């Protein structure tokens with residue numbers, strides 16, 4: 289067992305901490321990328337400003353809905369780490385969690401995660417998307433999360449593979465679809481996203497499919513699928529094909545479908561049919577629930 293950093297205190301996060309937490313997070317995940325990825329890949333870049341702004345917007349939202357779920361560790365030198373979490377109905381979610389790279393593995397992460405978990409003590413279920421960092425994975429398993437490996441699909445979509453009729457029965461969505469999406473989420477992950485749709489709608493484009501046989505939605509943008517949920521696999525596949533067909537030169541000609549668990553082979557089948565490459569990265573950590581399906585979770589808004 290590691291000893292906690294001797295001078296550190298753990299206290300609730302405040303709105304004026306968010307910008308510092310964003311830089312700390314960008315630094316921690318950049319260092320993790322350098323540590324985990326083989327040298328043959330292009331050198332990973334530190335989080336660009338537009339992604340940093342989205343991170344700040346999202347974290348302010350968590351601080352508004354769940355001030356007791358967001359914590360920082362600090363000493364006289366400033367912020368050393370943080371954890372942000374929130375409850376949606378009876379589901380607790382960890383949004384993000386990081387410690388300054390030079391201080392990792394010294395016991396700061398343990399009390400930060402414990403403080404965030406305490407916020408979820410009234411929730412029956414828990415959900416988080418873990419990086420591949422062995423320190424993070426150890427913390428989550430020691431907190432009793434089941435670990436479900438995540439796969440991701442990436443590459444240029446083979447446009448000749450796109451089924452005829454893709455895009456039919458799919459329309460642009462809006463805030464008027466929130467009740468429908470909340471119902472789909474209660475079926476698939478056991479809890480609605482509720483207030484998170486405000487952030488999701490500001491950040492991504494929404495696709496909706498609502499027919500007599502099934503309903504579902506997908507948040508998409510920048511060649512990636514941010515979140516997808518449906519009442520059946522046929523609707524989920526239809527939404528995924530539509531998202532893939534919409535990727536173009538503006539997205540650098542490539543599509544990404546992250547966060548695919550083994551419970552979602554329908555997504556692997558669509559991705560492989562589109563000739564995307566399949567790899568693994570991180571884990572979906574769960575408590576009190578099975579991997580949602582048909583469902584592709586979001587990293588922070590799960």
Ligand SMILES: CC(C)(COP(=O)(O)OP(=O)(O)OC[C@H]1O[C@@H](n2cnc3c(N)ncnc32)[C@H](O)[C@@H]1OP(=O)(O)O)[C@@H](O)C(=O)NCCC(=O)NCCS
Nearest residue numbers: 289290386387392393394395396397398418419421422424
């Ligand atoms: C994940 C993270 C927040 C944990 O914070 P931390 O301060 O490093 O965590 P702790 O030191 O409290 O716990 C790490 C545990 O892993 C162990 N550990 C340290 N280095 C390790 C390694 N290379 N491999 C495996 N385990 C390791 C520690 O001994 C400790 O276990 P113990 O308490 O049973 O002894 C931090 O490491 C981090 O910021 N990682 C990069 C960003 C990231 O992946 N965040 C999680 C996003 S889901």
